[in-house]
Amino acid sequence: MKLVILGGGGFRVPLVYRALLADRSPRRVTQVVLHDLDSVRLAAISGVLASLATDISDAPAVTTSTDLDEALRGADFVFSAIRVGGLDGRAADESVAAGCGVLGQETVGAGGVAYGLRTVPVALDIARRISVQAPDAWVINFTNPAGMVTEAMSTHLGNRVIGICDSPVGLGKRVARAVGASLEDAWLDYAGLNHLGWLRGVHVRGRDVLPDLLADAERLESFEEGKLFGAEWLRMLGAIPNEYLHYYYFTREAVESGTSRGAFLLEQQKQFYAAPSWESWERTRLEREQTYMAETRDDERDSDDLDGGGYERVALDLMHAITSDQRATLILNVPNGTTLSCLDADAIVExxxxxxxNGARPVSVSQVPDEGVGLVTALKVVERATIKAAISGERAHAVKAVALHPLVDSVSIARKIVDAHPLLSGVFRATF
Incomplete structure (x- = not known):
């Protein structure tokens, strides 16, 4: 099978390849094409992959290409992990928002909208070209903001594009450990949007063990989300939120921290790409995992959370289920249908x-908590307003998308963000 990785010069690509090397299934990936616009980054990552494959005789063959159409031809799967504007863009998204006194974060708030405004036009072009060059390919989207980008791409690819994220599986692993079970033995009742979801139940051998966990403060605060939100708040919610909900429940503290993850990663990865090797990649990866959402924690991450990502495992399980036609249940970004009553059928939900x-279709789950319905519906409006602005190129629509976000408290600030952003100013035309 042929797998094409868009954003093939990206730092996390070796995680995917490492998972492919460990895969011994009959219909495993045998050919990997890395596509990127940056040939220097492609060379750096392909060198790391070559080191990973040393002494593995049947390792998937790796080729690189800066020509998208050439890379796509004959693809069975396309893994989209692009970053439009690079880490410079992320740093700008975060610093412009912070400079205006609102949250600066890659996928949440004004920073997430700015990232979406840049990314959606590129994602739509990619989707169109996949539909021509590889119409039978399945597209696995990890490009952020993942829910928004998946919904935009689905206009050309329908149900052949499926969004993935590592946050729900990370939450599931930690909760399973806390209740003394393995993730494989637990069914997670999880509902929401990408980076905006709640774990409503944890079913082990037919029994929901989440109420027991919520009642045990020591166990509840033994893992990342418990420490992040605190046992009292989690008991009040009666659920365990995705870690990104920290930015909504503790907005003031997040804004006051003034931390720019983008600026940190930009400097970190400059050092890696200047002298790439397997050793420097692993060292950089470990530092990246140790500092993930560091501004929200008072102590170090648990060693069990430092393996790296988790999205590569989700992607591999997704490919296996499709190619082998053996049913699997995974938390994914897919069309809602009738699953969540607060959203329409076409909305991409997680x-x-x-x-x-035949692809992925949602199963019946508990509804979004009552106190989360407003957030979910508001964020879906923001996602769609961002898609509309990105397609129209009109400043008024871009301002509307930013202003409607619950974490942006002023239309004037929204205008300032759009006009001050170095990668947005001049892009959107004024209509009035």
Whole structure:
């Protein structure tokens, strides 16, 4: 099978390849094409992959290409992990928002909208070209903001594009450890949007063990989300939120921290790409994992959370279920249908989904908590306003998308963000 990785010069690509090397299934990936616009980054990452494959005789063959159409031809799967504007863009997204006194974060708030405004036009062009060059390919989207980008790409690819994220699986692993179970033995009742979801139940051998966990403060605060939100707040919610909800529940503290993850990663990765090797990649990766959401924690991350990502495992399980037609249930970004009553059928939601040769479809889950319905519906409006602005190129629509976000408290600030952003100013035309 041929797998094309868009954003193939990206830092996390070796995680995907490492998972492919460990895969011994009959219909495993045998050919990997890395596509990127930056040939220097491609060379750096392909060198790391070559080191990983040393002494593995049947390692998937790796080629690189800066020509998108050439890379796509004959693809069975396309993994999209692009970053439009690079880490410079992320740093700008975060610093412009912070400079205006609102949250600066890659996928949440004004920073997430700015990232979406840049990314959606490129993602739509990619989707169109996939539909021509590889119409039978399945597209796995990890490009952020993942829910928004998946919804935009679905206009050309329908249900052949499926969004993935590592946050729900990371939460699931930690909760399973806390209740003394393995993730494989637990069914997670999870509902929401990408980076905006709640774990409503943890079913082990037919029994929901989440109430027991919520009642045990020591166990509840033994893992990342418990420490992040505190046992009292989690008990009040009766659920465990995705870690990104920290930015909504503790907005003031997040804004006051003034931390720019983008600026940190930009400097860190400059050092890696200047002298790439397997050793420097692993060292940089470990530092990246140790400092993930560091501004929200008072102590170090648990060593069990430092393996790296988790999205590569989700991607591999997704590919296996499709190619083998053996059913699997994974938390994915898929069309809602009738799953969440607060959203329409076409809305991309993040819920447990049944996967087989026909793709992924959501299964029945608990509804979004009452106190989360407003957030979910508001964020879906923001996602769609961002898509509309990105397609129209009109400043008024871009301002509207930023202003409607619950974490942006002023239309005037929204105008300032759009006009001050170095990668947005001049892009959107004024209509009035």
């Amino acid at each position: 819920v447990p989904s049944l996967v087989d040769a």
